[in-house]
Amino acid sequence: MELSSLTESPSDALFDGGALSGTDERQAVRLWLRLLGCTHRLEQALGQRLRRNFGTSLARFDYLAQLQPYPEGLRMKALSRRLMVTGGNITGLTDQLLAEGFVTREVDVNDRRSHIVRITPQGLATFERMAVAHRQWVDALLAGVTEPDRQMLHRLLGGLAKSLDALPAD
Template sequence: MKKATLKAVRLLDDDQIGIEARAGDADHQALKVWLRLLACTTQIETEIRRRLRKEFGITLARFDYLAQLHRHPDGLRMSALSRYLMVTGGNVTALTDDLEAEGLVVRETDAEDRRSFKVALTAAGRKAFEKVAQVHEGWVVELLAGLGIEQKLELHDLLGRLRVHLSQSQENQA
């Protein structure tokens, strides 16, 4: 961050930049960044959850499930879907049961592994998801409107670098 930007941020009081900014000067900068990332993620996720519930009567888990299937038009094994969503197989089964009953997904035995099931969006599921996804994208744009395009590009780049570092660290630990 440029000196002028740092100076501008310091001129704001804690109520304007968040409670996580109250970390003391003695706290490590990495801890401060982690708390800020967590606070932003939580705040955005909470608002998205609220809007999904209010506007469409769905949960974020259901939206994420449909989004994964939308990204994989040929469908996914339920085990892969569970990994992508980072939830248990039981959670995926319950969501699949509900969405299948609503006609939004179809579950079939996987032709390559008859012990597994593959799930895909139906035409109705694809149409329903795309309607919600378009509104969802608008919400995200709105929620991040406080940053200019250059700031978004810089933040995206920095977070990408962090992801690469974290992935490399995890690989080295294995």
């Protein structure tokens, strides 16, 4: 499948009204809408699968995914930054995962205003089961994109990320 047809569907007209034209003054907005539409569809599909197969949400999966490589834990503020959500969202997720035994939360001995969150052995085992399924689902969702197109898309989006990172803060 060609990369350009990855998102072709009847709902695309709602997002961008058709093909991207090099001379169209709305090109940047149309590209952004295409990226947003693809992201939304992928998140929706993964979220549905996580709910159906594990009774959890994509937000909870992402939370555990951020903690998994850090057995020493992360400060809640760092976790909030990594997940790009508010502190209130992190607190709510932490409370839920704490109640289920998936994480621990302790006051940071170096900064009593901060809390460190760690994934528990139970949380790690649960996350690892979900991660195996998640990888399979992502592979299936992207199966229609050829390997060369995947590599090109990864490279192009990496360039976009660098350019966004270089923008001055408002």
